[in-house]
Amino acid sequence: MSAQRAAGSLTDCREMKEKNPWHTPVTISITVIGVIAIVALVTVAVLQNKPVPQKYKYGIVLDAGSSHTALYIYKWPAEKDNNTGRVEQEHSCKVKGKGISSYAETPWQAGESLTECMEDAVKQVPTKRHFETPLYLGATAGMRLLHMENSVASDKVFQAVEKSLQKFPFSYQGARMLSGQEEGAFGWVTVNYLDDRLKQGLETTGALDLGGASTQISFVPKNYIISESPSNSVTFRLYGNDYNLYTHSFLCYGKDQVLRLALAHQTKSGPGEIADPCFHPGYSESKNYSVLYDSPCVSDRKPQGAPVTFHHKGEGNFQQCQEVVKNVFNFTSCKYSRCSFNGVFQPPLHGQFGAFSAYYYVMDFLNLTDTSVPLTTVKDKLAKHCATPWNQIIQQHPEIHVKYLAEYCFSGAYILTLLTEGYNFTSESYSSIKFIKKIKGSDAGWTLGYMLNLTNMIPAEAPDSPPLPHAGYVSIVTVIALLIFTLFIIFLCRFRPSSSKQPQIV
Numbered sequence: 001m002s003a004q005r006a007a008g009s010l011t012d013c014r015e016m017k018e019k020n021p022w023h024t025p026v027t028i029s030i031t032v033i034g035v036i037a038i039v040a041l042v043t044v045a046v047l048q049n050k051p052v053p054q055k056y057k058y059g060i061v062l063d064a065g066s067s068h069t070a071l072y073i074y075k076w077p078a079e080k081d082n083n084t085g086r087v088e089q090e091h092s093c094k095v096k097g098k099g100i101s102s103y104a105e106t107p108w109q110a111g112e113s114l115t116e117c118m119e120d121a122v123k124q125v126p127t128k129r130h131f132e133t134p135l136y137l138g139a140t141a142g143m144r145l146l147h148m149e150n151s152v153a154s155d156k157v158f159q160a161v162e163k164s165l166q167k168f169p170f171s172y173q174g175a176r177m178l179s180g181q182e183e184g185a186f187g188w189v190t191v192n193y194l195d196d197r198l199k200q201g202l203e204t205t206g207a208l209d210l211g212g213a214s215t216q217i218s219f220v221p222k223n224y225i226i227s228e229s230p231s232n233s234v235t236f237r238l239y240g241n242d243y244n245l246y247t248h249s250f251l252c253y254g255k256d257q258v259l260r261l262a263l264a265h266q267t268k269s270g271p272g273e274i275a276d277p278c279f280h281p282g283y284s285e286s287k288n289y290s291v292l293y294d295s296p297c298v299s300d301r302k303p304q305g306a307p308v309t310f311h312h313k314g315e316g317n318f319q320q321c322q323e324v325v326k327n328v329f330n331f332t333s334c335k336y337s338r339c340s341f342n343g344v345f346q347p348p349l350h351g352q353f354g355a356f357s358a359y360y361y362v363m364d365f366l367n368l369t370d371t372s373v374p375l376t377t378v379k380d381k382l383a384k385h386c387a388t389p390w391n392q393i394i395q396q397h398p399e400i401h402v403k404y405l406a407e408y409c410f411s412g413a414y415i416l417t418l419l420t421e422g423y424n425f426t427s428e429s430y431s432s433i434k435f436i437k438k439i440k441g442s443d444a445g446w447t448l449g450y451m452l453n454l455t456n457m458i459p460a461e462a463p464d465s466p467p468l469p470h471a472g473y474v475s476i477v478t479v480i481a482l483l484i485f486t487l488f489i490i491f492l493c494r495f496r497p498s499s500s501k502q503p504q505i506v
């Protein structure tokens with residue numbers, strides 16, 4: 001029936017043209033005007049909503065760690081309101097030499113050490129963006145220890161660093177010491193931001209950071225009773241979601257300071273020689289006592305009348321090494337419902353964890369980043385590594401810094417002990433840890449979270465998203481315009497002839 005009707009109306013249209021010769025030009029004119037109107041409408045829609053060419057903003061953060069300083073340049077789209085565009089790491093630069101806290105006696109050198117990476121940053125950031133690019137320096141546990149030891153010296157180091165950074169054409173925002181709690185919390189923000197967990201309100205990932213002088217654990221526990229230890233809690237409201245984060249930073253439990261603690265513990269028995277199970281058989285070095293005890297983490301353990309040097313000899317025994325490492329933890333006192341170690345409150349572990357910094361360096365070298373491998377196998381592999389003679393290790397890895405190479409057995413044993421005995425990861429929950437260096441091209445660490453916080457780049461409430469993306473908007477306008485035009489043509493065909501036929505009827 002409808003096909004017949006459609007055929008009928010087509011015949012009508014044909015008849016109409018034949019009977020009304022003036023009708024064709026009118027229809028053509030209307031059609032042309034209609035087409036022009038639609039083209040104009042769609043052009044306006046396309047141009048009005050077209051994204052402007054991508055421009056970027058930049059931010060620079062210097063991570064002044066205990067062992068070294070690293071500079072990170074971040075970049076994000078400039079046209080997003082309130083800087084809410086996705087932030088990515090654009091570039092990084094490792095400052096040559098040691099951390100700024102090692103320049104306590106020559107503070108000006110701390111400032112000077114940053115010059116090369118800063119000059120690199122000047123080249124990396126487009127010149128017209130220099131003056132508006134914020135520049136931050138955050139110092140962590142190395143400077144915390146120097147401050148404890150000698151606050152005048154740490155102030156001088158900060159002054160020297162500040163003087164040096166202000167010479168560059170960026171918007172200098174200050175150099176300051178981060179608290180352990182900030183270091184832990186911003187590491188957690190970085191990991192979850194990069195994984196897009198915050199914006200989407202997904203279950204968050206815990207953050208495990210192992211530095212040279214301190215180590216941090218941060219995660220959102222299940223059924224967390226904050227009042228049990230308020231100093232371990234940080235609350236955030238991000239993208240409209242509330243987070244009650246547990247975080248703790250263990251000063252002196254970074255891998256360099258723990259090595260000192262372990263050695264200091266062993267020198268108690270006899271100061272002339274340390275037969276160390278955590279170093280490879282055949283390893284033999286003469287070391288300086290004053291260097292070993294030159295840290296507030298161990299200074300009170302220095303034996304009376306110790307000689308100037310001691311002989312550090314490797315034994316390569318993983319089982320014994322584990323015992324040595326366990327001795328640096330205190331598991332006896334806990335005034336809370338549960339503790340990790342040294343009387344520090346820790347709620348039950350919950351969710352997945354990302355372990356970065358030295359966790360990654362060490363486990364990656366040892367080929368142990370796969371946490372689906374049973375813990376017993378991990379320990380067996382590490383025991384084999386520890387028992388390998390030192391000369392063989394050097395021969396097998398000529399490209400690796402000897403200091404790092406000598407310490408992997410100790411560091412591996414420390415990491416496993418810290419995770420299992422310290423934080424209570426079991427053979428089952430060990431697989432919830434992922435050893436990571438980067439997430440989507442950006443380094444895992446506290447720096448990105450620190451900058452996101454200081455530049456207000458993570459809003460407390462979820463931003464209003466535009467109702468449609470640009471392409472969607474243009475498509476809808478086009479479809480609606482075509483629909484109106486088609487209806488208009490149909491209307492013309494069906495109703496116009498009847499008025500032109502009337503005079504004939506009359």
Ligand SMILES: Nc1nc2c(ncn2[C@@H]2O[C@H](COP(=O)(O)OP(=O)(O)O)[C@@H](O)[C@H]2O)c(=O)[nH]1
Pocket residue numbers: 064065066067068099140141142210211212213214254255256357358361362365404
């Ligand atoms: N094996 C290895 N260790 C590293 C490397 N870079 C840094 N480390 C060590 O890893 C530990 C942590 O370094 P880092 O994350 O820079 O911590 P921070 O200096 O305390 O902020 C320190 O003991 C460093 O000596 C690396 O590339 N390889």
